[in-house]
Amino acid sequence: MIPITLAALLWGLGGALAGRFMRTIPPELLIPLRFLLSFLLLLPLLLHHPPRGEGGRLLRVGLALSGAQAFYYLAIHLTTVATGIFLQYLAPLFLTLYALSQGEKLPPRALWGVGFALLGAYLLVVGPQGLVGTPLGAVFGLLSAVSFAAYAAFSFGLRTPPLVSLGVATGVGSLLSLPVLLGHLEALFQLSPTDWLSLLYLVTLGTVVPFGLFLLGVRTVPPRIATLVAMLEPLSGAVFALPIAHEPLRKEALLGGALVLFGVYLNRR
Structure with missing residues (x-):
């Protein structure tokens, strides 16, 4: 689970930095550029x-990754970053419900762990202001969660090297x-040098490296556990935001972070 944890830390760092340098790039430009430059x-x-030999699965991985990224950016565009992140991290809940519907017997501690992690994510990311945004934004957020769950499920057990798999997936997205x-x-040619530096960071340390690490981890870690461990992203984002954006940690955020860690612990293999 170490690669997935490292991926979550990098995603969290990117989220903490996003408030500084990603405000000027609209989602209709950010989404395709992220895929194209990564590819x-x-x-x-x-x-x-x-x-070789896994073309069909890699195509499904690419479609799921495209959906997860596109729906996430559309969600935060129509809601808030906090709402979009929380909705996307309903993915382990959907995977848990799917496992139960297929007759998989999960221990009670695993179910409690998912509940604790989701409650912790809500306290950590959303807080007292509650979920904000339009109904369409909420739909996009739920679709991003379903797509992220599918991305983890389709990637489980892939034999193709992680970065090669990611190359195919970003090619599909492109x-x-x-x-x-x-x-x-026209908007592309209006990007400033700072915007291009932001994109360079987002492509390398925000996409290629963390998604490659996630694919490396999910080769052996079941998708339900992988998406749950990925919930460390908002926790690391809150920690990184303290020195980067000078955002203090709220009391409920500290409690939420502890619940996320406890939920991951209860689902350890």
Whole structure:
């Protein structure tokens, strides 16, 4: 579970930095550029080690990743970052419900752990202001959770190397989002040097490295556990926001972080 934990830490760091340098890039430009630049970065590796034998699964991984990213950015655009993050991290709940519907017998401690983690995420991310946004934004948030759950499920047990798998997935995302990018070329040329530096960070340490680590971990860690461990992202984001954005940790955030850790502990293998 160490690779998934490291991925969550990097996602949390990216979330803490996002408030500083990602405000000027609209989602209709950010989403396709994130996919395209990540794909171009991974393309040499993909050409050197072309995937064999798992094309169908890799296509499903790419579709799920595309949905998770696109729906997440649409959700935070129509709601708030806090609401979007919390809704996306309903993924372990959906995977738990799916496992139960398939007759899998989960120990009570695992079910309690999911409950504690979700309550902790709500206290940590949302807080007293509650969920904010439009009904459509909430729908996008739920779709991002379903897509993230599918991404973890389709990636479980892949034999293709993680970065090669990610190269295929970002390639799928690039193709799907290319019409959106072509429709906003004018805004593309208006990006400042700071915006391009922000994108460089988001592509490398916000996408390629953490998603590669997540794919490495989910090869052996069941998707339900993997998405639960990934809930350490908002906790690390709150910790990183203290020195970066000078945001103090609220009391309920401390309690929420403890509940997330306790929920992950109860689901340890």
